[in-house]
Amino acid sequence: MNATDMVRRRASEILFILVATGLAAGAVLRWTGTAAAGDLVWASVTVVAVVPAAWWVLDGLRHRRFGSDVIALLALAGTLAVGEHLAGAVIAAMLTGGRLLEERAGRRARRDLGALLSMAPRVAHRRTPDGLETIAVGRVVPGDRLLVRPGEVVPVDGQVEEGRAVLDESTLTGEPVPVEHTEGDGVRSGAVNSGSPFMLRATTDSDDSTYAGIVRLAREAAAESSPFVRLADRYAAFFLPVTLLLAAAAWWAAASPVRAVAVLVVATPCPLILAAPIAFVSGLSRCARRGVVVKGGDALERLAEARVLLFDKTGTVTAGHPVLSEVVTAPGRPDRDVLGFAASLDQVSPHVLATAIVRAARDRGSRLDAPSGVTEEPGKGVRGTVSGREVSVGKAGWAGEGDPVWVERMRDRAAARGLITVFVGVDGRLAGVLLLRDTVRPDAARTFRLLRRAGIERTVMVTGDRPAVAGPIAELVGADAVHAGQTPEGKVEVARAETARAATVMVGDGVNDAPALASAGVGVALGARGATAASETADVVITVDRLERLAETLAIARRTRSIARQSALLGMGLSLAAMLAAAFGYLAPAVGALLQEGIDLAAILGALRALGPGRDRSPRLRGDEADLVRRLDDEHRALRPRIDRLPALAERITGPDPRERDAAAGTVTGLLEDIADHEHRDEKLFYPAVARALGGSDPTGVMSRGHTEIADLARRVDLLIAESREHPDASDTATDLRAAIQELYAVLRLHFAQEEENYFVLADEPGA
Known part of the structure; x- marks a missing residue:
């Protein structure tokens, strides 16, 4: 908290304490029989509140906001004019207390963002x-x-x-x-x-690191204000003339200014002054607690209006944890040049493919040298100097000159196998291509279903990959349209075209997505792997590696906007009813002031609902059981890349090299042991909790049968590994072992997908 905020906080606290003390002191004096002294104290309290109220009105006019505080100021002045000192003191306490509550609620809601700032490395x-x-x-x-x-x-x-x-x-x-x-x-x-x-x-x-980027995002988010706050002022601008007309009519009809003051007292628009801002700051806080930084209420409200989703492929709907499948060299180039040079350059690259390339080089024992003069071109690749050689990694045209027939053949080969191509050039000529495999995120299909349920009407994939690669993945997640082979400029054009038709949200994670994120109605960056240009230009940054948080954030945004409107409109409606009662003489100013206090408190408490989850009637796992699900989900994420290696291990485990066979057998055996431990925890801890949540006679019976099949296949693989060690030349054993590992691979992938779709979602906090 800076010095200005501290002074403002202390001033608000002192002002409220002074007014509340004066209100209580006046009541004590009246009760002890000194009515004149009590009225004088109450009048003094009212005067004390008039000064800040006038300042708030002037400050609002200076910022071109009109309406929110004017009625409160008129009510205070009116009570002084007609001698309704108790009503004036109650309004003063209500106004100063409401301001203090607003500041405290705002600090509470921003606490989760502020926690990020306290741990900055030094x-x-x-x-x-x-x-x-x-x-x-x-x-x-x-x-x-x-x-x-x-x-x-x-x-x-x-x-x-x-x-x-x-x-x-x-x-x-x-x-x-x-x-x-x-x-x-x-x-x-x-x-x-x-x-x-x-x-x-x-x-x-340090300036380009993830934490520095998140700190900047948090500061921007704390500084932003929502357009709904300005909308609240427009509501008040409508509310003000209605209030003045009704007060004037009551004065004329009853020939009494007290009626007019009573109307002004119950019309004090604290639901507008406080409720809408508190709701939006609360929504920002809830997003922050879920690992999502939203840059202000403006972005949150625009997200709530989105109807079209634009999304990149690699790292967005795919897992973003690719593994190297194959290295293909150009004619006359040694293998170590391709992988070694590429990995050396990628050591300082934040790209999602760089980690996979570096890890593969380390696993294969390649020597990695420190690069220098590294530059990155959005949508093209990375270039720098390694051991005195100019190295380029990325698209074929960026990497260097080469045989176009060979380049096209490599692209066709990758498309047929669903692989990603990364071309490598050394000294201006293509040295080879790295083929990497990336899988669709386990939560991708579910996320898109949740987005549809939350109000997204159209989904469009916008990617730089070829149609043959992008098409099947787009079909898997249910995209309505695919724009493949797009440059960063092309993505911008698609984003602008879609935004012209409807409110859009664009999701991406790379440098090449940054221009499109800035062009869409709302840009959402998946920033879990680093603070790239995407995070800097986006309106929303998801700092955790979970795509489903996108759907959750959209639900939070829509619920927040709904709560803000409900709180403001409910408060205005109750105030209008009280104004009518006051106009007809059923509410004295003092009683009206107390009633308005209750209306304001109800509106503010209603706005604070945005801090918590909405109603959700579907089965849920809570507390320790929900934590168990998250731990098992983390185990899935750790096991899945190892499971994806099984097809390659099936070939190595029956290959001609004895050392490679033993290494592959050890890898498979270790994986089977870890899977057995995981399935045991499922049966003993997880499935009983799921059964209690779902109800019925045996809701997890089918999945338990899956565990039995996995255990049986694992035993077969173990036996066949032992048999192949005793008889390494037995071709039938090798054939059976390969088939068993492939079968285990298929069953594990299906079983994991079913658990994640049907059970892991039970631990998700409802966002709407």
């Missing part, structure tokens, strides 16, 4: 030829080797180079369970090392 420990030196985090540059000690905050984004990183990422993601990262994994600044020391290779400097 120093880093850099490894140099002379040893370890502690430097300011601002001096870190990409390529530096940093030591992260236990309990320290990761200073910049990077890749784990030595050791195993166990990180508490709750500040970034909201997830309480520490996450383990192995060598080659990308990690983000702002996470806390809750394990042993590890070495980190920096991929960004």
Whole structure:
């Protein structure tokens, strides 16, 4: 909290205490028989409140806002004019107390954003030829080797180079369970090392790190105001002349100014002054608690109006954790040049494919050198110098000159297998292509169904990939249209065209998505892997690696807007009813002031509903059971990449190289042991909780049968591995082993997908 906010807070508290004390003191004096003294105290309290009320009106006029505080000021002045001192003191307490409540509610709602600012890293420990030196985090540059000690905050984004990183990422993601990262994994600044020391290779400097980006986003979000607040002022501008006309009519009809003051008293528009802003700030806070930073109420309201969803493919609907499938070299180029040069350059790249390339190079024992002069071109690729050679990684035209027939053949080969092509050039000529495999996110299909349910009417994929690759994935998630082969400029044109027809939201995660995010009605960046240009230009940044938070944020936005309108309109409606009663003489000014206090409190409490979840009648797992689901979901995410390797392991485990066979057999055996432990936790802890939530005689029976099939296949694989070790030349054993591993792969993928679709969703907090 800065000095200005502190002064404002203290002033609001002192003013409210002074007014409340005066109200109570006047009541005591009246009760003890000194009515004149009591009235004088109440009148003084009213005068004290008139001064800030007049300032609020003038400040509103200076900012071209008119209406919200005018009625309150007129009511205070009216009570002084007609001698209704108790009514004036009650209005003063209501007005000053409401302002204090607004500030406290706003601070509570922004608390989750402010928590991000308190953990900004300050120093880093850099490894140099002379040893370890502690430097300011601002001096870190990409390529530096940093030591992260236990309990320290990761200073910049990077890749784990030595050791195993166990990180508490709750500040970034909201997830309480520490996450383990192995060598080659990308990690983000702002996470806390809750394990042993590890070495980190920096991929960004401090200004471009994830945490610095989130801090900037949090500050922008705290500074923004919602257009609904201005809409509340427009409501008040309508409400003001109605109030004045009704007060004038009551004065004329009864020939008594007291009637007019009574109308003004119950017309004090605190539901407009407080309810709408509190609702939107509460919605921002709820999004922040779910790992989503929304840059102000303006973005939240525009998100609530969205009807069309535009989305990128890679890293958005795909998992964004690709693995290297194959390296194909151009004629005359050695294999190590392709992968080694590409991985060396990608060590300092935040792109979603870079981590996979670096990890694959480390696994294969390639030597990685520190790059220099690295630049990145949106939608094209990365370029820099490695060991004195100019290296380019990205699209074929960007990487260098080469045989166009070979390039087209590689693209066709990748399209037929659903792979991603990354071309590598050395000294201006194509050296080869890396083929990577990326899978659709497990939550993608469910997210799109939830988005439809939340009001999205049209979904459009906009991607730079070829139609043959993009089409099947778009069909899988149910997209209404596909624009493939798009450059960043092309994505902008699509975003503008769709925005001209309806309110749109664009979702992406890469540098090449940034222009389109800025062009759409609302830009949403998946910023879990780094603070790229996408995060900087987007209106909404999802800081956790979960696509379903998009649907949840949309639901929160629509519920927040609805609550803001309900609170404001309900307060206005009750005030209008009270105004009519006061106009006909049924409410004295003092009674009306107390009644208006209740109306204001109801409106404010209604607005604070946006801090919590909405009503949800579907089965839910709560508390410890919900935490269990999240832990098992994390296990799924960790096991899935290992399961995806089974087809390749099935070939290696029966190959000609004995060392490769033994290594593959050990990998498969370790995976089977981990899966058995996971399924045991499912049966003993998870499935009983699901059964209680769903009800019925045996709601998890089918899934338990799946566990039985998985266990049976695992036993078969173990037996066949043992048999193949005893008889390595037996072709029938090798054939059976390959078939069993392939069958286990298919069953595991289906079983995991069914659990995630049917059961894991039970732990999701309802967003509407």
